[in-house]
Amino acid sequence: MFDHVTIRVSDRTGSRRFYGLALGEPLYDGDFVDWGELSLVEGSVPSRRLHLAFGVAERTDVDAWWRRMVEAGYTSDGEPGPRPQYGATYYGGFVLDPDGNSVEAVHHHTSRTDALDHLWLRSRDVAAQKRFYETVAQAVGLRVAHDEPARVRFTDGEGSFTFVAGEPVTENVHLAFAARDRETVHEFHRAAVAAGYRDNGEPGERPQYHPGYYAAYVLDADGHNVEAVFHDR
Secondary structure (H helix, E strand, O other), X not given: OOOEEEEEEOXXXXXXXXXXXXXXXXXXXXXXXXXXXXXXXXXXXXXXXXXXXEEOOXXXXXXXXXXXXXXXXXOEEEEEEEOOOOOOOOEEEEEEOOOOOEEEEEEOOOOOOOOEEEEEEEEOOHHHHHHHHHHHHHHHOOEEEEEEOOEEEEEOOOOEEEEEEOOOOOEOEEEEEEOOOHHHHHHHHHHHHHOOOOEEEEXXXXXXXXXXXXEEEEEOOOOOEEEEEEEOO
């Protein structure tokens, strides 16, 4: 679903401790901390009111994950158990990260092990967010999986992300989608800017991340920084 999702945190040390316990040791720990599909950076205005769910192999893994987090002193946001409102095989457990975001371990019949299974973000205008992501959907391989006035869900066939109507809204999230080549990065950027969305970084290489990192950035209807990125080496 995602090349990566980046969240801002108010306390790097505290959030590094939380996500290290939740996900294991990071792949990179420098100017940002990276677990592959999730990275975090310290910022004066952190990401707020975001829900992140990570897939695990078995229901017992959900139980063990939740117990480990709660015993370490983190606040439960929902004990492990079935959530039939989300699906017949859905089983999740929830805790709050240091900035109050809801983080979940989830198992269901299509969950991917050790990967971002889904995100939920609150929006003041779900229809506007739907229009934005439909504008870039073809370039980054998305389709609408659920559509109603108060909730829209996008998927690439594996993971998903959902916007739900609500206040206060989710803030300061960076969503990066994989592009198949450099031209797709340009297609993503052209489509969004032509539709009136705000440019946040023209297509080009970003060697500060690594050689061959080729990306473009725009802001969605809620102001989240959205990226298409191609790694050509």
